[in-house]
Amino acid sequence: MFRYILFDSCQHPRFHQKLQQRNILYGSLFEGHAEESLPEIAPLLIDVTVESEATQKVIDETTRIGQLKPCVSVLESTLPLFLLTDHFAQFHLIERPDGQSMLMRWYDTRILPVWLDALTAEQRMFFTRGIAQWTSIDRFGDEQRHPIAESDIETAKRASLPLQLDASQAERLQTASEPDALIYELRKTIAKQIDSIPHRVLYPFIHTHWQMARQHGLCDRHAQTLWLTLALRTSGKFVEHPTVAERFASPSSQPEQPFADWFNTLPDDLWELGKPLWEQ
Structure with missing residues (x-):
């Protein structure tokens, strides 16, 4: 089982530089998208699976930041770093009912609960594929555990990319913030x-x-x-x-x-x- 911190650098820019200095493995969810050239504000998936002084410093620092700003989740997953990074990067853009694409900042922990609740069963199973546990730090600095449905491969396969939202889903997400x-x-x-x-x-x-x-x-x-x-x-x-x-x-x-x-x-x-x- 792998352990990750999902960190929204938009709330704390240039955090990737600290990770590089400490030789911590991470992936950017902007990879493969137009925003790839903006690592200073990218959502980062940080590998803290291996216990060390460096990873503990990252855990402590991101926890402090997350208690002040809505930008931190902790995940346990069966997927290695770059497979999970690639998987999450697929949800960078979603399709609205009018056919237009919309950038979806679901990793903002103010939006995350609305995002998870708004998805259909198929979409949610697809989105949380490989995730065993998900905890975020909410807008008040409190930990919030998000239920993860038991994986059903056949159900998850019915979700398509880019993720398509109906009018009700789009309205909920557009007004979440x-x-x-x-x-x-x-x-x-x-x-x-x-x-x-x-x-x-x-x-x-x-x-x-x-x-x-x-x-x-x-x-x-x-x-x-x-x-x-x-x-x-x-x-x-x-x-x-x-x-x-x-x-x-x-x-x-x-x-x-x-x-x-x-x-x-x-x-x-x-x-x-x-x-x-x-x-x-």
Whole structure:
């Protein structure tokens, strides 16, 4: 059995240079693709099967990084390094329902659980071929064990490459990182306040109110950011104000006034309905 660390260098660039200096074997999942010339940000499959001082340093360092950034998985596999590297590289691009190709960053541990859950049984068996155990470090720095279905060669053979997603799968994966992108947008204006909220509190709050915004027909990122600003500054109490209730009385309604214009005319008493989340 081989043991690997799957490391997303996009979250910690040029990690491959440290591996080279320590003579650690690794493979890049960008090999064979247009991004092959970008090893500094490539997802790396690092062989830590053989116990040594060098591999232990890599394990310790990647664990520390993974507790801060969503970029580390630990795998046990029956496949040797370059066979598993080649296998995973096949999922660099996936095909959307419209026939267009999409780069799939499934090794980002914020996306990984959604990816695994969205795949069909055939696709998942094919993707996890040769994997005996998969543990990732999630967005909160906690270890998350991912169930691996018992391999069924005939079932896995029914999956084809490039992996083709249906509309539901594509939607789930395309929106998997949207709350994180919105947090990034919010930091542009209220970074100090955002950073003072524990991530275990912030992310679920943003995810819940982002879903609420979508339910009310707010699909534009700018409108969603304004909605989340309302939510954050009132700890979600803004929905109790009559002005909000009137505009969103019917989820399917399409108010004539653009949301941004409506946002700029909100009454002062709305902002006083609740304390900002960062003051809770």
